[in-house]
Amino acid sequence: MNLEELKKIREKAQKDVELRQKQARVRIVVGMGTSGIAAGARDVLKTFVEEVGKRNLSDVVVTQTGEKGLASQEPMVEVFEEDKPAVVYGNMDSEKAKRVVVEHVVNGHPVSEFAI
Amino acid sequence: MMEDIASHIMDIAMNSVTAGAKRIGIAVEKDPRTAMLSLTVADDGAGMDPETVLKVQDPFFSTKTGRKVGLGIPLLKGTAETTDGSFELTSAKGAGTRIRVTFDCRHPDLPPLGNIRDTFLVLIVSHPDVDFDLRYSVDGRTLELDTEEMKKELGDVPVNHPEVIGFLGKYLDEHL
Numbered sequence: 079m080n081l082e083e084l085k086k087i088r089e090k091a092q093k094d095v096e097l098r099q100k101q102a103r104v105r106i107v108v109g110m111g112t113s114g115i116a117a118g119a120r121d122v123l124k125t126f127v128e129e130v131g132k133r134n135l136s137d138v139v140v141t142q143t144g145e146k147g148l149a150s151q152e153p154m155v156e157v158f159e160e161d162k163p164a165v166v167y168g169n170m171d172s173e174k175a176k177r178v179v180v181e182h183v184v185n186g187h188p189v190s191e192f193a194i
Numbered sequence: 195m196m197e198d199i200a201s202h203i204m205d206i207a208m209n210s211v212t213a214g215a216k217r218i219g220i221a222v223e224k225d226p227r228t229a230m231l232s233l234t235v236a237d238d239g240a241g242m243d244p245e246t247v248l249k250v251q252d253p254f255f256s257t258k259t260g261r262k263v264g265l266g267i268p269l270l271k272g273t274a275e276t277t278d279g280s281f282e283l284t285s286a287k288g289a290g291t292r293i294r295v296t297f298d299c300r301h302p303d304l305p306p307l308g309n310i311r312d313t314f315l316v317l318i319v320s321h322p323d324v325d326f327d328l329r330y331s332v333d334g335r336t337l338e339l340d341t342e343e344m345k346k347e348l349g350d351v352p353v354n355h356p357e358v359i360g361f362l363g364k365y366l367d368e369h370l
Contacts, residue, residue, distance in 0.1 A: 080365075081347050083361060084344060084347040084348055084361070085347060087348065087351060087355075087357045087358055087361055088347065088348050088349055088351050090357060091351040091355050091357045091358070092349075092350065092351065094355065095350050095351055095352070095355070108320070110204070110208050110320075111208070112205050112266040112269075115196070115201050115204050115205050115208070116195045116196055116197075116201070120200075120201065120204050120312060120313065120316060121312070123316045123320060124312045124315060124316050127315065127316055127319045127320065127354075127359055128359065128363065130354075130356055130359060131356045131357075131359030131360045131363065132356075132360070133356070134356045134357075135356060136355060136356050139354060140319065140320055140354065141320050141321075142208075142316075142320045142321075144208065144212055
């Protein structure tokens with residue numbers, strides 16, 4: 079572990095942290111129960127995590143939950159935006175996840191064709 | 195149903211998270227002499243009583259409400275047994291759970307290892323409140339990463355911050 083690099087990150091990121099602690103602007107929750115994982119939910123979660131990293135979306139939090147109860151539509155993803163109703167997406171994959179990041183998370187327009 | 199070992203790890207570690215674990219150790223190690231691959235997942239979660247320990251190994255049992263089957267553990271056990279390996283689950287109420295599985299790498303039905311890097315990355319980042327002690331040693335590639343030590347260096351900056359995600363991705367690429 080390169081601790082020097084972590085120290086640099088700490089200095090650089092300290093400013094965002096106070097903002098983030100209040101309330102993330104967007105929360106992305108991926109269903110990661112057994113059937114979700116078997117259907118490819120890990121790749122979907124990885125795509126969200128890496129897009130947040132690459133695009134430096136410091137006001138977005140990606141997290142996961144157990145079974146969503148609709149195994150036929152896994153992988154499933156919920157997007158919660160401040161003061162807006164949650165949007166549920168089904169049958170997700172990496173490419174769809176990238177579109178959700180660009181159109182919904184960044185630009186604020188839910189991708190209705192993936193919503194269920 | 196699980197296409198590779200990395201997906202099994204994801205699933206078993208999610209059980210630990212659901213059991214309220216605050217620290218999860220995951221070790222993937224291959225013995226170069228015997229070609230046996232071992233996987234250990236140990237947590238400090240709620241643990242199970244002896245009756246539940248038996249039930250979770252039964253494909254028609256689930257602790258999740260609203261679902262009829264919870265296949266994760268029986269699936270892993272099945273993979274171990276069909277590849278001449280072993281499966282061992284030890285747990286006690288209040289004392290966490292430990293699963294240790296071995297697989298024979300020479301067995302033709304052994305699923306591929308899969309993308310361990312992605313499994314480790316998403317586990318760390320999507321559970322910032324859980325510490326992961328990750329160890330990997332397979333075919334000359336080694337990793338030892340304890341997120342508790344990382345978090346000490348990061349202070350207030352959470353592990354799911356974009357800068358940290360970028361760092362972790364690179365770090366895992368270098369070591370796995």
